[in-house]
Amino acid sequence: MSYSVEPESRSWTTTKVVSVIVAILTAGYMLPWCIAAVRDVPHWLVFWINLLLGWTIIGWIVALIMALRSQRVRVVPN
Numbered sequence: 001m002s003y004s005v006e007p008e009s010r011s012w013t014t015t016k017v018v019s020v021i022v023a024i025l026t027a028g029y030m031l032p033w034c035i036a037a038v039r040d041v042p043h044w045l046v047f048w049i050n051l052l053l054g055w056t057i058i059g060w061i062v063a064l065i066m067a068l069r070s071q072r073v074r075v076v077p078n
Contacts, residue, residue: 029054036067043067 027034033050036043046066053059 029060032060032063032067035064039067039071041067041069041071 033047036046050063
């Protein structure tokens with residue numbers, strides 16, 4: 001009696017495609033927070049707005065605008 005185990009290539013391929021799409025969408029969803037962190041903007045506020053309100057698209061746009069806003073220049077006297 002011989003058993004052979006063959007992977008379901010169609011299902012496995014679908015899983016791979018879906019996982020890549022989810023990874024790209026997650027990266028896009030958290031993009032405003034990433035931009036804020038790189039630009040040294042107060043990024044924790046952007047993170048929470050993005051996480052909690054980003055799904056509304058308006059919240060995502062608000063978080064992106066916050067991440068891209070101009071930075072204040074601090075002059076430190078010597």
